[in-house]
Amino acid sequence: MELLFQFLSNTGYYLADYRHVIMIVIGSLFLYLGTAKHYEPLLLIPIGFGILVGNVPFFKGFGLGIYESNSVLHYLYFGVVTGLYPSIVFLGLGAMTDFSSLLARPVLMLLGAAAQMGIFFTLIGALALGFLPKEAGSIAIIGGADGPTSIFLTAKLAPHLIGPIAIAAYSYMALIPVIQPPIMRLLTTRKERLIRMSELREVSKKERVVFPAVGVLLCCFLAPASIPLLGTFFFGNFLKECGATDRLAQTARTAIIDTATILLGLTVGASTQGDVFLTGKSVSIFLLGAVAFSIATASGVIFAKIMNLFLKEKINPLLGAAGVSAVPGSAREVHLVGQSEDPENYLLMHAMACNSSGVIGSAICAGILWSFLVGL
Amino acid sequence: MYGLQAIAACNGWAMAFVGALIVFSGLVVLSLVISQLHKVLTFFEKKPVDFQQDRETPTVEQPEDKPGLLLPKQFPSDINEIVRLYKPLVEALGETFYLSKLYEILRKNNFPHPHITLTALRESEILIPDGDGVFTWNPPTEHDDNEKVEG
Structure with a gap:
């Protein structure tokens, strides 16, 4: 009988407290959103299931939890804390990305730059709220709306915040259809939303092949700390475009990125153990993340309107919202908002140009923040 | 420490301003470079084509060296003067030639409005179709005499 009581006292049912329950509810919500609503299912389902796994209560010291050395989850988590998984995800992203629209209309890259302003506004906001500089930098990068970049920078600067920051970043990416359209509509007139973009010129294969080589050199010479992200990103794109490595490109954009995404999502989810996740800091991070994402969207839209003051051929300011690097969610949302005003207005390809420049921009921002803050 | 004091401390x-400036300038430079990329590639693509053409038409390889091919600052509107300028190029092509070949050479040597000029030469029956898409050069006799005098 004593053995039975001893066993029962070691079970999760006995050890659970309200924090585990809250986290399990959040994990279940992620699974629901991913499965039933199809909100970013490739991200929310691994993270959601990871939250369930990570919040099963257990006796500390058994080598079971993600924060206990020698546990299986801890080994898998190694790829997160070292920035390995984000780099691999970027390799796959590069192998998926088509830069044709950006090459056809390079001016749209400025919108990708403008949307990064959310990062720097949030940096100031986080510092004002009393976060340490490294923590503030990690929170600010949520404004880039790029999950792997957020995880990468946080792993380098404030590893103890990986859980809340990753969850916040991915949550806001999943909530793009809820967050971005009201901001877009608020900041633009109907006349502006009706602006049609001219057809993009045809981009030669040689341009597409040369671009990743030029891009990696220009960006990484400017911010060498972004090499782990942009190096693999442009490498993946070169594999795709050069035409001699189709097999490698195919593997990078399927098996490799899928494996990294599964392990990244599962371990990030498992890192949200209730006792380390449910703190006042996490709530602040979620609030600041929402602010960062909103400012990023607004910055892009406002900058597009400013550009229109100088451009002969006006651009649709909705495209500014796609300057955040949530690929392809924000581009899709811009297209849908444009079509809700004019069903024959096709903004998707133009928005993808802004989107892909946003990926580059946020990775450069991560490199800049890392180099600014690593010594503090 | 909170608020403005924490930001300043x-x-x-400075981090926000300089960071924003760097990322913006970086992407501006990248966009400028890629906006010129197709022009640079076109420039490099043209080189080998020109080289191949030069080998096919060795007599017009260095037109600047020949006094007859030096283009005047104001291209003449007089057909006789045009004939004089075109003659060395046409002779290099042989007795019969394709009009497209002559057109390419004219463009390569920066002759202005080659298409219009070729049309004028055809209408003046200086360029005469010889069947099968080839043409012959038939300049008026007085032009030859002028050429001899100038030469």
């Missing part, structure tokens, strides 16, 4: 204003 962590050098937050």
